[in-house]
Amino acid sequence: MNTSGTISRPSTRDPQLRHLPKQDPIMSTSTTGTAARRQTLADVSPQNRTRDMQLMPESLARAHMETQLRAAESERRALRVVTARRLQRRAERASLRARRAIAMAVMQ
Numbered sequence: 001m002n003t004s005g006t007i008s009r010p011s012t013r014d015p016q017l018r019h020l021p022k023q024d025p026i027m028s029t030s031t032t033g034t035a036a037r038r039q040t041l042a043d044v045s046p047q048n049r050t051r052d053m054q055l056m057p058e059s060l061a062r063a064h065m066e067t068q069l070r071a072a073e074s075e076r077r078a079l080r081v082v083t084a085r086r087l088q089r090r091a092e093r094a095s096l097r098a099r100r101a102i103a104m105a106v107m108q
Helices: 036-041 045-106
Strands: none
Touching: none
């Protein structure tokens, strides 16, 4: 295979140069009769099907990585929230200690 890019991420934006999956010739309504159907089935290149099948693991891996990235980002956000709450509680305790110290200083 000497084509660049993949089916889901083509290297070009030009629709004429882009590989687009062909429609199934059995489902097409333009051909009627078994002879025409056999001819269209013979015209379909098996290379496209095998290429699609070979690129399936790539698209599955890409979807899996996207899911893992989303999960990792969500976990990082949750960790930041937990850290921020812990720091907020620590700051509130320090503020209360300072207020008590000021109150004790004023009362004496």
